[in-house]
Amino acid sequence: MTERSALGAQVAGIVGGGSMGGAIARGLVESGSLAAERVLVADHGQEHRRALAELGIRTFPDEGELLAEEPGVVVLAVKPQVLPQVMASVAPSCAGRLVISIAAGVPLSALEAALPGARLVRAMPNLPVQVRSGATVLATGPTATPADVELARELFLALGAASVMREDQLDVAGAAVGCAPAFFALFVDALTRAGLRAGLPAAGCRELVETTMRGCAEQLLDEGVHPRAYLERVTSPGGTTAAALFALEPALVEGSYAAVDAALARTRELAGA
Ligand SMILES: NC(=O)C1=CN([C@@H]2O[C@H](COP(=O)(O)OP(=O)(O)OC[C@H]3O[C@@H](n4cnc5c(N)ncnc54)[C@H](OP(=O)(O)O)[C@@H]3O)[C@@H](O)[C@H]2O)C=CC1
Ligand SMILES: O=C(O)[C@@H]1CCC=N1
Structure with a gap:
């Protein structure tokens, strides 16, 4: 001790x-x-x-x-x-x-x-x-x-x-990382609903998504692999993931930037309150 x-x-x-x-x-x-x-x-x-x-x-x-x-x-x-x-x-x-x-x-x-x-x-x-x-x-x-x-x-x-x-970096960390558990939970919920909508059975759909998320987080951390390199392991040329990423990436990247900017703007409002 x-x-x-x-x-x-x-x-x-x-x-x-x-x-x-x-x-x-x-x-x-x-x-x-x-x-x-x-x-x-x-x-x-x-x-x-x-x-x-x-x-x-x-x-x-x-x-x-x-x-x-x-x-x-x-x-x-x-x-x-x-x-x-x-x-x-x-x-x-x-x-x-x-x-x-x-x-x-x-x-x-x-x-x-x-x-x-x-x-x-x-x-x-x-x-x-x-x-x-x-x-x-x-x-x-x-x-x-x-x-x-x-x-x-x-x-x-x-x-x-x-x-x-630095304190200004702490505020950014609050916006990007402090809020992130809510972002991840939203993604789990959205993917679960997308799976249900496309025909997966309700029972177990969320569990499949959550288990996958935990496994991905473990691999990224344990292997220290860059997220882009990890993503490429899943993405066959001309395959299903490539088609999915084409649809998802613009919205997710833009949404993430906007989310962090909005959280930071609110942080600054609270600082002035
Ligand atoms: N939640 C998160 O993920 C994160 C939160 N934070 C920060 O943590 C702080 C707390 O957030 P969070 O835990 O979500 O808020 P919560 O509302 O869940 O918790 C605050 C608790 O404090 C109680 N409380 C308020 N005043 C007093 C008092 N004078 N004496 C005793 N208890 C009191 C509230 O009771 P009651 O409502 O009944 O008054 C409430 O239960 C915030 O400043 C937030 O910015 C930072 C990082 C992440
Ligand atoms: O929403 C909030 O105020 C807190 C701060 C960071 C995450 N949650």
């Missing part, structure tokens, strides 16, 4: 136990990175609290009671729209503490203004952190020490991949 001892000795207090806060809490506990009693989660929702408490995680109905436990690391995992009021409430307890915000679009400058004296890191994770296959980008301001950055990186490394980048 030498490499993980810095994280393993911490108490992490997560404010917001919804989709992402809950996924981080579960990931930390289920990976064995933090003992369940070292993970504290505040959430308004009784159902969220009950599900997390089943894992042994200590839960609280609001951020005040959680902060009273003096966690070494505070993770702010509420929606950007409610973050200002949450920060106003936690500011006095966060001075001198490491605070990691995962809120999309809320810049370090806004966090610094709202949380004087806190040591601040921004993180942009994605949903597979819950199964320790997430991808997180971190950005830090002048208030965070090198040890803080290392601890934040260790925390998200326990949940998948984690890298430190």
Whole structure:
């Protein structure tokens, strides 16, 4: 446990136990990175609290009671729209503490203004952190020490991949990678519906698509093969995949560019809100 001892000795207090806060809490506990009693989660929702408490995680109905436990690391995992009021409430307890915000679009400058004296890191994770296959980008301001950055990186490394980048790159990562689980789920759903429409039986159609997606992701990662080279393995000259790609590629490429641009535009709106 030498490499993980810095994280393993911490108490992490997560404010917001919804989709992402809950996924981080579960990931930390289920990976064995933090003992369940070292993970504290505040959430308004009784159902969220009950599900997390089943894992042994200590839960609280609001951020005040959680902060009273003096966690070494505070993770702010509420929606950007409610973050200002949450920060106003936690500011006095966060001075001198490491605070990691995962809120999309809320810049370090806004966090610094709202949380004087806190040591601040921004993180942009994605949903597979819950199964320790997430991808997180971190950005830090002048208030965070090198040890803080290392601890934040260790925390998200326990949940998948984690890298430190500039803050503007973190925003792009949010648009391209933070949102990507929704893009992939949409593609699975669309392909399933296309298969059904063309005559596959409903039972099992989605499973075929999902199993294929998992297998492709494993091959791409395990072999380190470039996506274009992988695609060519499937594509016979004059064959069925070539015909399909001719139809799919323009829409998918254009749609992906437009999706990331739209997410980034919304990120910038939230930053100005
Ligand atoms: N979902 C994702 O894939 C990703 C999300 N993010 C960021 O994570 C943050 C959270 O998003 P997400 O998890 O999707 O949102 P959710 O709405 O699923 O979770 C937020 C939770 O926080 C609770 N909450 C709000 N205020 C408080 C409070 N003062 N005390 C305790 N609990 C509170 C909410 O309860 P209630 O609604 O009842 O008030 C809700 O259950 C956002 O800032 C988002 O930008 C970043 C990357 C990916
Ligand atoms: O939609 C959202 O606000 C969050 C941020 C990144 C992914 N989901």
